[in-house]
Amino acid sequence: MASQAQGSSASAGQVVPRGLGRQALYVLLGFSAGLPFYMFSTVLSLRLQAHEVGLVVIGFFAWVQLLPTFKFLWAPLLDRYEIPGFGRFWGKRRGWIMLAQLGIFVSMAVMGLTSSDANLGITALFAVLLAFWTTTLEIAADAWRIELAPTQEEQGPLAAANLWGYRTAMVAAGSGALLVADQPGWGWTGAYLAIAAVAFLPFPLLAAMRPDPDHGGSRSGALLTGLGASGLILGVLIAVVAAVGWLLLGAASGIGISGQTNVTPYVLVICMLPFLAMAAALPKIRTLPPTAPARRSVALGPYVDFFWRYGFMALALMAFVSIYRMGDVLALNLSKPMIRGLGYSLTEIGLADSYVALVSSIVGVGLGGWMAARWRQGWTLAIGAGFAALGNFGFVWLAHQPVDGMALYIATAADQFGNGMAGAVFVVYLSLLVNPRYPGAQYAFLSGFAFLLPRLLSGAGGSIVEAFDRAGYRGFDLFFLLSGLLSLAALLFLPLITRARARPADDPA
Template sequence: MSPTPRQGWGARLKAQFATPASVTLLLLGFGSGLPYLLIGYTLSIWLREAGWALGPIGLVSYIGLLYQFKFLWAPWLDSRRPPWLGRLGRRRGWMLGAQMCLVVGLAAIGWVGPQHSVPLFLALVTLTALAGATQDVMVDAYRIEIGPEAAQGALAATNTLGYRLGLICGGALTLYVASASSWRVGYGLMAGLMLVPLLTTLRAREPELTESRLSSPESARGLLKAFSAFFRRCGVALGLGLLAFVGLFKLPDQMLGVIAGPFYLDCGFSPKDIATVSKLYGVWITIGGAFIGGAAIAVWRMSSALVVAALALALSNLLYILMSVYPGQLWSFILTISGDNFSQGFSATVLVAFMSSLTDRRYTATQYALLSSLAFLPGKLVGGVAGYMVQAWGYTPFFVLSTLSIAPTLLVLAWMWPRLVRTDQAGQA
């Protein structure tokens, strides 16, 4: 039973967060976050230590574009059960298959390494990224289908918590283990930790909505059907505006993603220092920001939360200039990570809840995969050449540019503002 307004915000938040689905999403989020840094941020530090230049490291990051193009195979996943694992259902079956591939892929990446067979190493990274992206498609669809729309803010927050815990392991823990032992041991340990979400998938229940759609001819119509349904629901002009806004929202953050790890090394910090400040302390700051973002969704209008999230995400990049002026100073590192990670956590939860509200539940996996892919695609494309930009200009001009890159997002938001406010008012009526 939903809490009434008289029960207050505390009861309302408790009713949304204290559910079995939240625990499941916490552990599945852990599985989504664990491999992400291992094919991106953490991998860039490994490559930098192995003697790779910033330019090639940025180009390797384009492998992560598989996460941005996952909407291309999402309709196929959305329309059928997987072979051999179909008895688990569509969502759980594909999740389990992807998680099994991640266990094998991460172990193989650590075993081969980037020094001996570069083509084989990059092929393994590519296959692991493909499995991680497939897992994300199913986890996102599962989250949307397992709970009502009113619970999406809480489910997004708990999913983000699990995701950030996975990032701690894929970032800080891997760096600690690599410093104490070897990269092979670090990646092998992460392969073992992927068993946690794998077992969660085995014990979770399949969403009823998924099973009721399995024999529907609508589910096999694919990407074009999902596209047309989105534009019928929103209208062509607003639909294009929404897609542009989602695509541009994370641009300031994603521009820094590839060079952040090498930047910390260039500032004089060791991998162990980076692990402690950026991926251990910083992740907890991100988690705090994520839960405050979830609370903001519950008590603010969505339009207001989007404005705050967009500005925070961009302005926090200016802190990196402070860090470049005071290299090797622990206080500047901590201050930069505090502001940047808090804004990341807050904005991520707000954006996830916003994208969930745009998703038609007849095409959950496909539409959400499209939206979440767009949320990272422009930044990934620019971030892939960020190393060459830094080599040409230096760090400080690049950080200024990344901050100013929020301007197109704010212009699209201003154009959509009257429509968003009307939607907020209709939702509160």
């Protein structure tokens, strides 16, 4: 595996020029991944609200965002296998990216054509598929980034470029979709189809790139074979996800779980099982020799390696990453319904999410990437957490202001600046925890776990707000206040996790 990783890194370096060329590539890849994200999160929540879907059910839809938490289940496949056709000509990383973009286009187009939400099961199915392919794109792009930039100094600019593209696309999708949806004759169908078309634009650009140095052959033949294989993969996955969803809903109904049931404890237990199992096995993992099957396994080896390298410190690292991005994840799903409830129109929200959000996010990401490349990790993580929390507190402030565009712009700017800064710092931090021998799998494991608890709480966000309201409090106020305080709780871990050092490798290969 080590030799494979080194070879892949060398090839990647030949394909992609250094400096601005790499940064331009990662602006493009970040843009590709960021466009669909709002379409199965914030925009979808507003669409469901417009169709008079209850706040509790809207909260349940936020659990679609839990899917990236489990990307470690299929991330090893991206490190090991190539996509037929695409991989033969463009290489492993670009082949997976091209497949993922096709999946994103198909899923978003179907969501557009079924935008009446008359059948919430269909909406949920393709929202899950959209989240899956968006996550797959991120896995492939992150693995390639870690191979291209293995040091802290190199990671800062590349992570910033990736987040610039990602957050620019999120703003374009969020504001653009709302502005289109608010136009007569377009509606939600036009919004989803328009974003699907834009999301597909990078595909022909990637297809036009030169082949991977270790691959070759006919470009047109590779493209046709890749499209055929992709169609088969997409069809099979639709059938599998539909069948699994049908079985899960049937099982839930059979044991008495309904739309009014508080399923958060059940979901939490299920989501935590793989991580708890790995933590329980930690004492045994620490004693495993390099020849042990668990360390050499394609499926388990990358994750066993993380616990083997960091030992019991791995538990502190996982606790820290699980709450660091708490504030902005919790705000993502409910901030727009709250703002809409204050009396702002879709057009006003869309305008705030365009220029104001874009400029604020770019500045935050750029400053965060600059700090991450030059300052000590403890300081940069602390500053990022502080500004992320301020973004949540800004929503509490907004709720007590008259409906006014300037107040909305200030709250949006604070939220996007803090999220951008914290995101850039956090990406660099996680990337440096990863063993370069397993870039895709280990980054997927850490970044997935980082959003498990926040997304679980986000899914229960509607229920939490309603519970606060019934208790006589202003539900949204208390929700955003607590979410900001949870982000600040990450500071308590900094004295411990900044001392974490990976165990030296005992396998010279």
